[in-house]
Amino acid sequence: MANTEKNSYTLLFAVLMVVVVGSVLAGLFGSLNGQIKENQKKEKKQNILFAMGITKATISKNQDDADLPVDASEADKIFEEYVGDNQFIIEGIKATKTNKAFDIDVKKQGQLAKKDGYVRKLPLFIGSVNGKKSYVVPLYGKGLWDAIWGYVALEEDLKTVKGAFFDHKGETPGLGANIKEKFFYSDFKGESIYSGAEFKGITVAKGNNDPTNQRKDDNKVDAIAGATITGDGVTAMIKADIKMYVPYFETVKPN
């Protein structure tokens, strides 16, 4: 057994460890990355469909499945059916129909937009359910610990929320993580993002005194107790991200 106290041994050990661990991880990541990306794409499709109100129940006709997303294995097919090529990239008020909209990384666009003169590419998905269009806008923001994101689907009037989906990277389980839960996201349904003619967003408000969410015109939903910062994050992300689409929406909005 070598003398484990010697400096040369320590150095050798450290170098070996870095090489071994690094190559194991890099190899594993390289071989699994394709599969992981594929899973993430399917999840994104599930989430967009979910925001539009296409759930597992739409396919299985079983009302018990109403709170579940469509099966991952069928996500590609169903997405093709309801959204398909109706994907747009919005730049200012210009909309370009392109399938590349799906691959746009909202987070990366946000970072690019910090540079001067960069016009942000905003993805928009238009699904049609029972002959009615719904406009799905992706959101990206920050919660208490880490990133939060979501999708908000708007009705044809481009004012009323049809459905919403939120997710997070690492919010506190039982508190901030509850933005994923039905009692939170279902409150958004029917809320208006406008107050009169002015864009207002939707505020996650404490002391809203409206736990069953009867008032749909107040631009407010009930906050989760103990998750103030996550709730503020949701408010900020809805306000900032949907607002970027407003110039375009103004041009296509029915009167």
Add this chain to the structure above:
Amino acid sequence: MEHLELFFKSIFIDNMVFATFLGMCSYLAVSKKVSTAVGLGAAVIFVMAITVPVNWLLDTYVLKEGALVWLGEEYASYDLSFLSFILFIATIATMVQLVEIVVEKFSPSLYNSLGIFLPLIAVNCAILGGSLFMQSREIPTLGMALNYGVSSGIGWFLAILAIAAIREKIRYSNVPAPLRGLGITFILTGLMAIGFMSFGGMLTGDEGNKKPVKEEVQAEAEELLDESKEMVLNTNK
């Protein structure tokens, strides 16, 4: 102004101990006496002031997607962020060990007072937490990262100093025997955390004037809105 806001926010509102409950283990274990608490607290400030900026550099120039672009355009698509845990931890442990060696060499007296705490710091999750928050909150510049490291360290220092002072005083109080020591410290920390929650009102209390999250983006959207109005006007002509 930005710096000042981050500074106070990290010390009081996002206090490592009372808001995020990181670094609890050494906080509870080494808070029996004020003098030792001061030593550990100072060491934490020092290590955070070094590791957060170093990890910021690592994150910005090595780990982030597209961070390797300075090596050449062909490296732009590399995303090494899955290595961040390991690299951050390695930086912290290396820094702690380096600090130990340097301090021992140049200031034996400081080493004697700090020495025993340095290994403890490597396992203090507040330190790793600081670097991970720096990454997830997308701290924009090196200066801000330094600020964040120092102020989070000060927040932790304040917390351990406060609890150590209370624990020294409480020795003369009649605490029920089974609660003595660890039990009462837990409860005290809980009460202090409730107290610290009121600092939350400093920046979030005013409903109409919420934190300027994504201010830039909003301003940009407003510009676009104006532009679009102009275009609509022009087409109407």
Add this chain to the structure above:
Amino acid sequence: MAEVAEKQVKAKEPLFSKQNKGLMTDPLFDNNPITIQVLGICSALAITAQLKASIVMALAVTFVLAMGNVVISLMRNIIPSKIRIIVQLVVVATLVIIVDLVLKAFAYELSKQLSVFVGLIITNCIIMGRFEAFALGNGPWKSFLDGIGNAAGYGLILIIVGFFRELLGSGTLLGFPVLGNPIEKTGLYALGYENNGFMLLAPMALITVGIIIWIQRSRNKSLIEN
């Protein structure tokens, strides 16, 4: 040579000798990692607002701690003591990242449930604490038992705290309403009972753990500090 000698001793000792059983049962009560050793507090506070999260975290820590203890114990004679902390941290982080990547590729649904815990596990000082205190000085089988025992003791406290916080804070257990519906005022709520939202906040976890320590030390006087 030391290893050979150890093997001989081990051969005489049954797998579940009294001493080995002690390794598993001691950390449950008299040497509990949270209430006595003061390890792994951060995560105990962060995730116990819900019973389900507490159980998931307990299982994840059991896996990582048992595996990590075995790995460190196997490597204990070759790790240079100067950089042992780095080595320990790297071992945990690598284990957790490997599990996370594999789950993401092959069990995506499960990985979504667990991803929140990845960071919490790596920064959990119970893992480092057991590496340092036990695995560095003991054989793999004992280290494995020590890992299981300590994770169980940790999980026990997590589940107790999670139970009370979810019951009193949200009126549910594992997500099922057990006290009636607070909005429609049925069950207990019809009698004027209200959920204590305060229980959901992390400071109440501290106070709950404080009370557990109180009860534990009242029953076992030898644990009382002076």
